[in-house]
Amino acid sequence: MRRLLHSALILGGVMVVWLVQPLPALAHGSLVQTWPPDRCATPAASPSAVDCRTGTVLEQAPDRVKLTFTEPVKPIRHGLIVTGPAGKPVEQGAISVNDQEISIAVNATATGTYQVTWQVISQDSHPVRGNYTFSVGQPSTTVQRAAWTGSDVGGVSQLGLVLQVLGRLIHFAGYALGFGPFFFEWLVLPAGASQLKKAAVPRLKRLSYGGLGLLLVAEPVGLLGQSASLSSEQLFNPDVIADILASSFGQVTTERLGAALLLWVFLGVDREGAGLKWGLTGLYMGLALVDGQTSHAVISDTVWLGLPANTVHLAAMGLWVGGLVSLIALWKIPEIEVTGSWLVRRFGRLAGLALGWLIISGLLMAWLRLAGPSPWGWLNTLYGQTLLVKSGLLIIVAAIAWAGWRSVIKKSERWWRLELALLVGILGLAGLLISLPPPA
Secondary structure, three states: OHHHHHHHHHHHHHHHHHHOOOOOOOOOOOEEEEEOOOHHHOHHHOOOHHHHHHOEEEOOOOOEEEEEEOOOEEEEEEEEEEEOOOOOEOEEEEEEEEOOEEEEEEOOOOOEEEEEEEEEEEOOOOEEEEEEEEEEOOOOOOOOOOOOHHHOEOOEOHHHHHHHHHHHHHHHHHHHHHHHHHHHHHHOOOOOOHHHHHHHHHHHHHHHHHHHHHHHHHHHHHHHHHHHHHOHHHOOOHHHHHHHHOOHHHHHHHHHHHHHHHHHHHHOOOOOOHHHHHHHHHHHHHHHHHHHOOOOOOOHHHHHHHHHHHHHHHHHHHHHHHHHHHHHHHOOOHHHOOOHHHHHHHHHHHHHHHHHHHHHHHHHHHHHHHOOOOOOHHHHOHHHHHHHHHHHHHHHHHHHHHHHHHOOOOOHHHHHHHHHHHHHHHHHHHHHHHHOOOOO
8 A cells, every 4th residue: 555655646746746837828729710701610690601602701802811729830831821713822922920820921802702721730739720711802603612621520631530549549558558567566566476576577578568569659650640630632741741740749759759768778677676666657657748738638727737637647547557458467377376366456456546546637627628608518519528428438447347356356357358448448539539629
């Protein structure tokens, strides 16, 4: 129990450190204002399908097109394109980026309908794209809205969303497998059981190296997800990929790869040293903090609360999932027969602690993300529905974990495998939540 207490103190200490740090406000970047105005973006106007095709009709030609987002953004490739009635680009000069605003000069003197298309990456590394129309003088029928508009989910292509979720699922699995076996060895295996440790440590190290491999694989998958989200037709376009790597996503990718390399170094160090234990713990929490930069953990002025909550949420998940995989991997070795029941109960206490942290941090993050003028409006959004399914699945997994704990020794492994399968499903839903914009 003392080791469990130390784990809790580590999590609490990280929260305290981040509570006193001034951090920037981030959110899932979304478009909030345009010039010329986007008529279809105004619910009060109740625009018809025709209105959406032609947009706001201006008497005078605008000299610039301007888009304002909820947070600083970086245009990707030709991040802001304006197409005239003749079907040709009418931009003049380069895109101007001013914090949350991007704009470009245009020659929009011809009468007719213009189409504005844009693709950006927000400060929290989320890709977003969209388009709208406006008309000068009178509408025309020569401009068509982008072909991908109707199939987008949360401002990205369906292929991009799938690859984003897959990349995050692989990353979460790598995080749990890379570190979880180490904490299982440290916090669950008895210190004096030399024969058990001699048989268990090689298996645990293999699991950690497998997790390391997943951490490395996740990054190129995530990069392709970013590219496909913005331009499915140019999935491997080197210019698009270069722009993405130069954005906040590239910074997070570099930090994650650096953490993976540090994990590789730690795995080759003597596992009995105290420095390794606290070094890996620091790396474990540090990588969770890095992941928070790509989530909805930080919304408006609540970054000081959202980011620590997200960090604790991910760290608790890693302890539970990584420890469960370790228990399953070691369960059939002969040396575990004598202490098997004791180990299960000991891991059960660790998993219970992780579940408690998951519930507390999850409720806190839900409160931060769903608070708004309409208390139950989030139920009508894909984000809210996904969160509801994830929460229900977590309740089921907790019940299965309890059943597995109660059925030691005879039928426990069957329960554990079911528990693990459902936990992987929860990780996938968590990846989807991060990729979707939260309710406005």
